Amino acid sequence: MSKQIQTTIGIRNALRTTGKVRQLTPEQLEIPIDGDDKDEEQSDIDIWGELYEWARTAAEVGEVGVAARTEDGHISSAFPIREGRSHEIHALELAVWKAYSEREVPVTEVAIVTDNRDFSPCGRCRQVVSDYSSGAEVRSADRQGDNWHHVLPEEETPQRPEPSTVPAEEAIEDGSDTEESVNTDTTPEGQSEQLEVEYIRFETPVYHYKYKDLHTTFCNRDLKGLEFRRSNQEPDLLDPCKSCTGESRVQTIEEQMEDLRSEIREQVPEVTVDGLDPGHFDAEELGAILDAIPTEFHKFERSPETIRFKLSRAVEEINDSETAPKSFEKGEMEAMLAAIEGVGIVPRSPHLFVITESNKMKRVSLSEFQTQGRGGKGTRVTPAGEGDEPTSMFVAIPRDHVLLFTDHGNVYKLNGCEIPHMTTSEGGTPLTEIIPLDEGESVEVAIPMTDDDHEFLAIVTRKGYIKRTKAEEFDNILSTGIIAIDLEDDELRDVKWTDGNSDIIIGSRGGQTIRFDESQVRPMGRTARGVKGIDLTSGDGVTGMSVIDPEEESQILSVTKNGYGKRTDADDYRPQSRGGRGLKDIAIDERNGSLVDVETVTEEEHLVVLNSDGHLIHTPVSGISSMGRNTKGVIIMNLNDDDSVIGWDIVPVSTEVS
Structure with missing residues (x-):
């Protein structure tokens, strides 16, 4: 049973130090008051000018910079920091707290630099000002030093009695x-x-x-x-x-970061511990930290910017930063230390990403699915009897960014590792918890952003329209998404990267394909609908698209709804003019069902096929027979009567699991 504590503040707030914040007037201290108002005014200008410079420097790092001055003239500054991705520590509370804790002397003036003219401190910040000041005056200005105004004038600064340390x-x-x-x-x-x-x-x-x-x-x-x-x-x-x-002392953020840096130094001797900012690492230190993480990185030209980018791709909870690549927050330092110890590393191996009918999504490592010969029933990848069938799938490496295209014509961007990794018995996480989808909006197509050089993004719709948009237009996608295409009364069917010198093949449900040079599709903006890519017969619709390098030998793999497919040399698909009806690709009958998709393949690659019952087969492309166009193909996946193929993808050679 604990001791009784009075509810009239008979306890000590842990945010306070043991130093008493006394509010005494000059008369009580018998300090003579200088009657020269001019000198006092000049002194006031000097104080706020110095505080502004400190706060402006801090604002160069964060959106808001704050500098706080104590009664004895000591100044501390701060900018907002986030712990991981959750609680943000505001600049005002941090600067005031730092200034007081370093000297245990009350804060008297606080300067805030922000371009937000509507800036107003939250209740938490106001309380910290009250805790550590003796009626501090808080002023705000913009980055140019203009528009000064009082945020918390002295007469409005909330003051509360200093609590006793014991009842x-x-x-x-x-x-x-x-x-x-x-x-x-x-x-x-x-x-x-x-x-x-x-x-x-x-x-x-x-x-x-x-x-x-x-x-x-x-x-x-x-x-x-x-x-x-x-x-x-x-x-x-x-x-x-x-x-x-107050029986145990809570460490400051700086102290916690200093401890983290010391722990990192124990693992990486190149890291020094005598710097002023524990979250700052120079290029040599960053390189040594990267080398200490037990994972492989492709060779690249090392600089603070590229190392930070690689760390953001390989380590969970570390974010990329082009403006401050050498500065890390507390949560990122924790993730860095964990990664050095082998925890929280984003895998390099390919994963299967699955989207279901109810707009849920998950990823599963392909290493969980053994390679088998064609014609089998495969292995379950989604729960049985859930009534939530998978609707689409794709293969990607979790370190890559992924673009998600919706039936509203929008596109969202996120890290592959942000999609939760789950077991085959788990159903997935609602996409609305990952990206801000509109009501009734669902993801139709997804595509990974690899390290390959891409010039354009090609998009094809169900009615046969196609467009190319510069890849750079998708570099900076807002967290709320951006428009990718104007669908009007159409539907999205496929998205592919191109290099500007490729051929494109479009396939239809009726088994037709057309091949043409991508230059026949002029570059367009994101809001454009596109131009006619294939002329479809009544009742037919586009199912997919493939990109061919005309300088390389390759084959076209076609897979049908009932689990049949074939490989055909790409040369058998002669180039035509965009907008024609094309050539017959595969026989469409009761046995085969409609065409699901076409894709460019090589014999060294592997194929993964997912059916509507949630089973996946992982098989070598080389096991699928090579034959001409307008043939029926061979069985790839054995399906039950009510099942059908809902999607398939290729596992590239460079990422194939053993």
Whole structure:
């Protein structure tokens, strides 16, 4: 059972240090006041000018820069930081906290530099200003040093009594002077004499303290989005959090980052620990860290920018940064240390990505599926009896970015590793939890962004329209997505990268294919619909598209709905003019069913085929017979009567698993 603690702030907030923040006037200290207003005004200008320079420098790193000055003239600055991808520590609270903790002297002036004219400190920041200041004046300006205004004028800065470190009755038992132990400062006009304390409990047998109307505990735990129980009465059978009561000290972010850097140095001796910023690593240190991570990287020209990019691709929770490639946040340093120890490394092996009818998505390592000969039933990859059939699939490496194209004509970009890795018995994660899809919007086609050089992105629709758009137009995709194509009353069918010198083959459900030079499709903007690529007969529709390098020997693999397919030399598909009806590719009858897709292949590659029941077959391309056009093909996957092939893809030679 814990000791009784008064609800009238008879506890010490862990955010405070043991140093007393006293509010004394010059008269109380018997300090003479200089009557020269001119000198005082000049001094004030110098103070705010210096604070502005500190805050402006910090704003070059983050969107907001803050500098705080204590009574003895000490200045600290800060910019916003994020721990991992969750809680953001605001620049204002961090700068004020740093300034006070470094000297244990109250903060008197705070300068904020931001281009956001509507900037207003959150309740958490206001509370920190109250905790560590003696009526601090907070001013804001833009990056040019203009538009100065008061954010928290001295008369509006909320002040609250400094809590006693022990309850009043305990102070009496210890023999201390009650009047000094219990705060007797007068409360500012209009404020309550007491700040109400609430007791917060999670699943663990410990309770925490928080002030009513604030969303953070005394131990600095953010409560937003968390489930907990609250009470106005102190629990009798539980112990209080030692960090909330001040019995244990909470490390600052800088101290935690310094400890992380020391741990990294134990693994990577090239890392130094005597720098001013523990999250800053020079090029040599970054290279040594990259080499210490137990995974392979393709050879590349090393620079801080390229190393940071490779780290963001290979390590979970490390983000790419073109503006500050040498600076890492606390969560990224934790991920870096874990990666050196072999944890949280994004795999290089190919994964199968599956999308279901209810718009759920997951990835499974292809190493879980043994290679087998054609004609088998395959291995289950999605749960049985879920009533949520797979609708599409593709193969990619989790380190690559992936473009997701929807039936609304939009495209979204995300890291492959952001798609949850799950077992074959798990159904997947709703895509709405990964990307901000509109209501009723679903993903139709996905394509990985590899390290290969791409000039264009070719898009084909069900009605046979095709367009090419410069690849660079998809480099900077907003988190909310961008428009990729105007579908009007059409439907998206396939997307492929091209190098500007390739041939394109379009296939239809009726077994027709047409081959033409991609230059016959002029480059267009993202919002364009496209031009006619193939002339379709009534009832027919495009199913897929393939890209051919006319300078290389290759074959076209065709797979049908009922699990049959064949390989045919690409030379058998003579080039034609765009917009024609094309040539017969494969026989479409009751046995074969309609054409599902066409793809360019080589004998060294492997094929993965997924059916509507959630079974996958992984088989070598070389095991599929090579024959001419307009033939029936051979069985690739043995299906039950009600099943059908919903998609297939090629596993490139360079990433094939053994």
